[in-house]
Amino acid sequence: MDFNDVIAYSLRVGVLISAALLFIGFMLLLIEGKAGYYSINQIASTASMINSSYFNANTLIKGTVSMNPVAIMFLGLVVLIATPVLRVALGLAQFIREKDYIYSTITAIVLFNLLFAIFILPSLLHL
Amino acid sequence: MIQPIIYFLILIAVSAVSGILGALVGLGGGTFLVPIYTLYLRMPIAYATGASLISTIATSSGAGSAYIKDKITNIKLGMGLEIATTAGSIVGALTVAFMYSHHLQYVIYIVFGLVLLSQVYIQLTRSKYELPKEIKPDWSTKLFKLYGSYYDVVLEKEVNYYGVRWWLGETIMFFAGFISGLLGIGSGALKVLGMDWAMNLPMKVSTTTSNFMIGVTAATGSSIYWIYGYIQPFIAAGTAIGVLLGAFIGTKILVRITNKSIRYIFSAILIFLGIQMVLRGLGYGF
Numbered sequence: 001m002d003f004n005d006v007i008a009y010s011l012r013v014g015v016l017i018s019a020a021l022l023f024i025g026f027m028l029l030l031i032e033g034k035a036g037y038y039s040i041n042q043i044a045s046t047a048s049m050i051n052s053s054y055f056n057a058n059t060l061i062k063g064t065v066s067m068n069p070v071a072i073m074f075l076g077l078v079v080l081i082a083t084p085v086l087r088v089a090l091g092l093a094q095f096i097r098e099k100d101y102i103y104s105t106i107t108a109i110v111l112f113n114l115l116f117a118i119f120i121l122p123s124l125l126h127l
Numbered sequence: 128m129i130q131p132i133i134y135f136l137i138l139i140a141v142s143a144v145s146g147i148l149g150a151l152v153g154l155g156g157g158t159f160l161v162p163i164y165t166l167y168l169r170m171p172i173a174y175a176t177g178a179s180l181i182s183t184i185a186t187s188s189g190a191g192s193a194y195i196k197d198k199i200t201n202i203k204l205g206m207g208l209e210i211a212t213t214a215g216s217i218v219g220a221l222t223v224a225f226m227y228s229h230h231l232q233y234v235i236y237i238v239f240g241l242v243l244l245s246q247v248y249i250q251l252t253r254s255k256y257e258l259p260k261e262i263k264p265d266w267s268t269k270l271f272k273l274y275g276s277y278y279d280v281v282l283e284k285e286v287n288y289y290g291v292r293w294w295l296g297e298t299i300m301f302f303a304g305f306i307s308g309l310l311g312i313g314s315g316a317l318k319v320l321g322m323d324w325a326m327n328l329p330m331k332v333s334t335t336t337s338n339f340m341i342g343v344t345a346a347t348g349s350s351i352y353w354i355y356g357y358i359q360p361f362i363a364a365g366t367a368i369g370v371l372l373g374a375f376i377g378t379k380i381l382v383r384i385t386n387k388s389i390r391y392i393f394s395a396i397l398i399f400l401g402i403q404m405v406l407r408g409l410g411y412g413f
Contacts, residue, residue: 004198011188018185019371022364026135029361044131044361046170052177053356073360077181080367081349083188084342091206102271106207110343113213118350121217125354 014083021076029069138365146373157312176311177357178366187342215304220351236408243401267293313341
């Protein structure tokens with residue numbers, strides 16, 4: 001299996017897992033008619049007050065364990081955000097293996113930017 | 128109970144159509160999605176751009192897995208330019224967070240409309256050839272190894288190419304990243320411009336590499352959108368599923384369609400939506 005095949009395969013799997021989680025979350029929401037304290041009509045609305053600012057890593061894990069439909073949807077979105085990160089990380093591994101120093105450095109910077117935005121920036125902004 | 132199902136199906140349908148259009152022109156679909164959501168579904172622009180940005184990743188990763196197999200996408204080229212797009216995306220997303228918290232939404236509508244209209248100009252004035260005119264390689268060609276080749280199914284031959292003016296491409300990419308973070312779109316047209324016009328790369332390489340890049344750019348912006356609460360789970364879920372379906376269909380068509388026909392359809396829709404977005408920002412109807 002070629003390295004590019006590994007990348008293509010992992011991208012596809014990531015996207016499919018994400019889509020599956022999003023769909024399961026939606027189905028659960030329909031079946032239960034609510035998620036936690038919120039009714040389905042509060043969630044499935046254009047002007048809904050329920051959004052990502054109330055969900056961090058902690059509430060996401062707790063929510064997923066208790067099969068909260070909205071938490072599962074958010075988990076699907078987290079998996080989606082993770083696919084390009086994985087893509088870049090695999091690219092970095094590939095360039096290091098090929099001993100391509102310029103592109104190893106470049107890819108490391110891109111990965112830093114990504115991880116900076118995901119992990120460091122939120123705490124800097126105190127949100 | 129029926130209401131949420133219908134709403135979800137509407138979200139899927141609208142984003143599937145946007146995803147098809149997006150995949151055809153190497154965009155994330157958000158270019159069409161955000162105007163339709165805000166103008167016709169009356170969605171707050173923060174939620175529309177949040178759903179759009181995150182689903183851009185779905186287009187990129189979904190279609191990207193197909194493009195890697197074709198070996199048209201130039202990963203090195205894309206990765207090198209990602210330095211600028213990710214940095215630009217962070218700045219853009221923080222800027223829009225400032226604007227929304229100061230009730231400057233109307234500015235985003237106007238900027239969005241203008242970006243749509245400027246893309247019409249880009250589409251129509253862009254070189255009419257599949258392959259760029261030859262320009263001498265410069266220092267950046269060698270240093271950043273901007274060489275590549277692919278098999279072109281339309282021209283029925285192996286195409287060897289190389290890129291020039293890496294720094295100019297990088298500059299445009301920072302701006303493309305900024306627009307992506309600001310408006311919640313992949314800003315693929317700007318990325319294509321950076322590669323096709325600035326770096327003198329073939330159309331197909333620009334489009335597919337741009338598609339690879341928008342995912343990484345959007346992931347950077349999405350995390351900032353997340354903490355500010357611009358991502359509404361129900362809307363984002365329906366949008367991501369729809370865009371993914373659309374991108375899947377769009378990729379199948381891409382191989383067969385010629386560049387000219389893509390551009391005309393694309394331009395007409397852009398003009399229509401662009402004018403409406405500007406008018407909405409200025410406070411007129413819609």
